Amino acid sequence: MSAPTHTSSPDPAAPRLAASLPQWDPEADDALVVRAVRDETPDVKTFVLAPRSPCVFRYAPGQFVTLELEVGGETIHRCYTLSSTPTRPHTLSITVKRVPGGPVSNFLHDHIKVGSVIRAVGPMGDFSCFAQGTPGPSPRYLFLSGGSGITPLMSMARSFHDLAEPRDIVFVHAARSPVDIIFRDELELMARNQPGHFRFAPICEADSPFEPWHGLRGRLNLGLLNHVAPDYKEREIFVCGPSPFMAAVREMLKGTGFDMARHHEESFDFAELARAEPDVAAEVVETEAAGEAHAAEPQVATYTVTFAKQNRSIEVRSDMFVLDAARRNGVRLPSSCSKGLCGxxxxxxxxxxxxxxHGGGIRQREIDAGMALLCCSKPTSDLVVDR
Incomplete structure (x- = not known):
């Protein structure tokens, strides 16, 4: 009796591990499929994304992507820094904290599942110790993160870990309680894997209900900084977190005489700036005070910009960005980066x-379809905007 023959076929994932794969191009196909959803803390989830067709991602650790989401019948664009590392190029990961009342974070947590499709553009941004324009490789880094601001620093730390680069890194993370420490297990593993090179120093303000905290307690201050990184003045420092956290770190470092050329922070807090409203009264006063100076300037063309859905029309000079003029006139428009990056x-x-x-926040096919980024667009005629 002859032995049975077995035919084998490659695993469906095999094409994604091909020796040579094209780079993901959102101009060609901006759809990303959710491959996994992971709970990091009770209110933080990681969403793992991959292209529909096999290809790879190229980016600098610390960069962000802009998601295009349909929430409640409205198209919303929102930026999220990547928590993944380009050393694992087949997927991207974003790690999102649920914000009470936040339409996008709650939509992601409640409705995005494995198999969901999300449209995205990027990656982009220059907050990275690997990016061009930084002072160059440093033998010693200090990463300071607060809350969900850990994501770009985690991307950098994962990259150094995967590359087995001999960098001296102190990673300080501020959290409310032990249960809120994002990526805690992985960061502790990285510290064990890199003794003498990587130190993880979480700081908690309080205990968790069933887990008393015996580590560093309170908020990051100069005493704690001197304890965990007494040589901090000799390190390249990267900071990301809520705006008050970053402002406190900035002032603390300035007060010590730290060389602020070696201080780098995420240039904008996407969520906070998206919610922020301009101080219209202050800007109007500033405009009026500058009126005489404007009168002496050469004549500049002025155009009427109409926001159709709001039934508002304003006058905008041809040397002014539409978004800036809208803010000065109290017109509410969504915005974040104001650099033509986020979309x-x-x-x-x-x-x-x-x-x-623009800085990459809009695709050519969108421009061809009549779309524009108002933060970096100056009118060359009267405009009607579908806002």
């Missing part, structure tokens, strides 16, 4: 033309 202010121009110099 939050992307809007349809029903009529008219603009001079737009």
């Amino acid at each position: 939050t202010c992307k809007s349809k121009l029903t009529s008219g033309t603009v001079d737009m110099k």
